[in-house]
Amino acid sequence: MLNRLPEIQAAFFMWRTGNTMDDLFAPGALSVSELNSIADELLGQQFLGVWVAGEVSNLTRAASGHYYFLLKDDLAQVRCTLFKFAAARLAQPLREGEHIEVCGKIGIYAARGEFQINVNEVRQVGVGQLFERYERLKKKLDAEGLFAPERKQRLPENPQRIGVVTSLAAAALRDVVSTLRRRAPHIALVVYPTPVQGAGSEQQIAQAIRAADERAEVDVLIVCRGGGSLEDLWAFNEEAVARAIADCALPVVSGVGHETDFTLVDFVADVRAPTPTGAAELVSPNRAELLHKLANYQARFQAALQQRYQNAAQQMDFLAKQLQHPRQKWQTQRAQVAQWHAQLTWAMGQQLGGQRHRLTQAAQALRGQQPDVARLQQRVERFQAALSFGWQTRFQAASARLAKQADVLAAMSPHAVLERGFAIVHNARGQVVRDADSLKQGQTLHVSFAHGASDVQVLSLQKQGDLFD
Numbered sequence: 001m002l003n004r005l006p007e008i009q010a011a012f013f014m015w016r017t018g019n020t021m022d023d024l025f026a027p028g029a030l031s032v033s034e035l036n037s038i039a040d041e042l043l044g045q046q047f048l049g050v051w052v053a054g055e056v057s058n059l060t061r062a063a064s065g066h067y068y069f070l071l072k073d074d075l076a077q078v079r080c081t082l083f084k085f086a087a088a089r090l091a092q093p094l095r096e097g098e099h100i101e102v103c104g105k106i107g108i109y110a111a112r113g114e115f116q117i118n119v120n121e122v123r124q125v126g127v128g129q130l131f132e133r134y135e136r137l138k139k140k141l142d143a144e145g146l147f148a149p150e151r152k153q154r155l156p157e158n159p160q161r162i163g164v165v166t167s168l169a170a171a172a173l174r175d176v177v178s179t180l181r182r183r184a185p186h187i188a189l190v191v192y193p194t195p196v197q198g199a200g201s202e203q204q205i206a207q208a209i210r211a212a213d214e215r216a217e218v219d220v221l222i223v224c225r226g227g228g229s230l231e232d233l234w235a236f237n238e239e240a241v242a243r244a245i246a247d248c249a250l251p252v253v254s255g256v257g258h259e260t261d262f263t264l265v266d267f268v269a270d271v272r273a274p275t276p277t278g279a280a281e282l283v284s285p286n287r288a289e290l291l292h293k294l295a296n297y298q299a300r301f302q303a304a305l306q307q308r309y310q311n312a313a314q315q316m317d318f319l320a321k322q323l324q325h326p327r328q329k330w331q332t333q334r335a336q337v338a339q340w341h342a343q344l345t346w347a348m349g350q351q352l353g354g355q356r357h358r359l360t361q362a363a364q365a366l367r368g369q370q371p372d373v374a375r376l377q378q379r380v381e382r383f384q385a386a387l388s389f390g391w392q393t394r395f396q397a398a399s400a401r402l403a404k405q406a407d408v409l410a411a412m413s414p415h416a417v418l419e420r421g422f423a424i425v426h427n428a429r430g431q432v433v434r435d436a437d438s439l440k441q442g443q444t445l446h447v448s449f450a451h452g453a454s455d456v457q458v459l460s461l462q463k464q465g466d467l468f469d
Contacts, residue, residue, distance in 0.1 A: 033110060040107035043115075047106040052078070052117065053125060056098045067094055071102060071117070079109075079116040086120050091234035093199040099125045123231060131230075134237050138264055141239070146246045146268050153251040153270045155283055156219045161188045162283055163218035163250070165208045168193045172224045172255070172276035179280035184287055190218050196225040202238035209244040209252075220283045221248065223265060224255035224276035236263040245269055255279030418450035436461075 030038070054071035061067050065084035070077045080102060082094070094100070104120040141147065162180065166173050173191065180189060194208040195201040205223070212221050223245065225236070235241065236256045245252050245268045254265045259274035266272040273279035410416060414424070425433040426446040433445065443458045 032113070036108045036110040036113050040110060043107045044105055049103065050106065051101045051103045052106075053099070053101045054078075056094055056096055056100060059094055059096045069094065071100075079114055080104075080119050081116060082119045082122070086122075088195075088198045090122055090199045091197070091231040094122070101125060134264070137237070137239055137242075138267070141242055141246075141264065141268065146242065151246070155251050155253065155271060158285060159187060159219035159283060161190055161218040162280075163190045163192060163212045163221040165192045165194060165205060165212065165221065165223045166225055166276075167196045170196060170225055172226045175226075175275070175277045176222060176224065176255075176280040179277050180284055182287075183281065184284040184290075186287075187284060197228070197232055197235060201235040202240050205235055206238075206240040206244035209241070209248055213248045213250055216250070218250065221250045221252045222255055222276070222279045222283060223252060223269065224273075224279055225257070226276065227258040227261060233257050233261060233263055236265040238264075241265060242268045253279045253282055415450065418448070421450075424448040 052071060054073050054077075057070040057072050057077070059067065059069040065087065067082035067087055069080050069082070071080050072078075086104075087093070101123050102117060102119045102121065105118040107116070107118070108114065109116050145151065164173060164176055166176075168191065177189065180187060190212075192208040192212050194204045196205065209221070209223065212218060223236075223241075225233070227233075233256060236254075242264045245254075245265060251271070252269045253271045253273055254263070254269035255273040255276040255278060256263050256265055257275075259278075271282055273282050418424070424447070426448070427433055428444060428446075433439065439445075439458050439461065441458055441461055445456050445458065447454050447456055
């Protein structure tokens with residue numbers, strides 16, 4: 001088919017210049033597939049590297065991961081395909097109604113003869129929208145206090161393990177590894193691999209940070225990637241990554257991009273490094289400096305040890321001069337013990353004499369203060385007799401008052417009234433009936449007598465006359 005491309009180009013030229021096929025050699029007829037293939041080739045050559053701007057419409061994502069959508073403006077539309085490998089490089093996934101610019105192979109889908117663009121690159125319409133989004137999220141996180149200096153943690157001076165969140169294929173990882181090998185080859189390195197660019201990469205970066213925090217196997221964490229455009233670094237401007245760093249209990253150092261690149265991760269992290277190499281230098285001690293410090297410590301230790309040895313030697317010489325023969329020391333101690341014995345004997349005699357004198361004085365004082373027990377016994381007996389007489393008198397008076405009160409209570413008792421022939425009438429609610437006007441005909445009443453009770457029924461409501469009528 002491609003060997004007939006010159007013929008098609010000639011026909012295309014004649015159509016552009018207004019000539020007819022009678023003026024030149026007339027080519028043979030093309031099949032539909034040949035026409036579509038040649039048109040696809042022509043379009044691909046004429047529109048190579050062209051960017052097309054429009055609005056995303058009818059966006060669908062197939063199970064294979066490919067995207068299909070329409071790119072349209074106010075007057076026309078064109079079909080677009082975005083294959084999975086190209087979609088993975090996007091800073092953020094496509095959204096319906098989004099204004100974008102695309103670049104790719106412009107041609108004909110031969111199977112259906114449809115004009116389409118096989119998209120290889122996508123960019124937002126201007127960087128202003130991304131920067132506006134960046135500033136809006138930055139103000140939000142700053143207002144929540146995620147950038148506050150008091151939240152920042154100090155980096156460990158001598159970490160045993162260093163964690164790195166980045167891509168295994170990133171040049172940033174190689175820079176970190178080479179720097180640590182040069183400065184501190186004794187420190188272990190743990191890598192938490194994650195994509196650092198493309199659609200959905202911000203969630204994977206945040207998940208890697210959370211995994212490092214949960215596993216708690218490193219002393220400090222580096223989040224890094226190499227330089228790039230604003231779109232390339234955009235995953236580190238996403239809220240998910242910023243909050244993952246803010247919630248991380250480990251000290252975090254950011255090393256994203258070059259020295260002039262600033263992302264939201266730089267503001268949230270505990271320390272910002274200009275590059276991944278700078279981040280590795282910040283978290284690792286310099287091996288040469290450590291060796292120099294160690295040499296100084298060794299020299300100071302040796303000097304201190306030498307001084308201590310000399311002091312001990314002098315003290316030993318002094319003690320050697322003070323050393324005596326055991327017999328001489330025994331005789332000295334024996335004389336001292338004899339002296340102590342004499343002093344103790346004299347002191348004991350003085351103490352014993354004083355105690356005897358005080359005991360004699362106390363016995364004499366005790367004899368002078370001995371009480372008259374017989375007289376006190378008689379007094380107690382008189383008190384007991386008076387108490388017994390008083391108690392009996394009060395008991396008899398109280399018994400008389402109690403008997404009198406019992407008689408009064410018995411006279412006032414309702415049962416005594418009932419014994420005189422009276423009765424107590426209650427209604428169905430247990431209330432005492434005091435007025436005949438409150439009764440109703442047919443009402444059941446309960447009558448209590450002195451002995452027993454009975455229920456009665458009101459037959460008539462005739463008012464009782466005066467007893468003296």
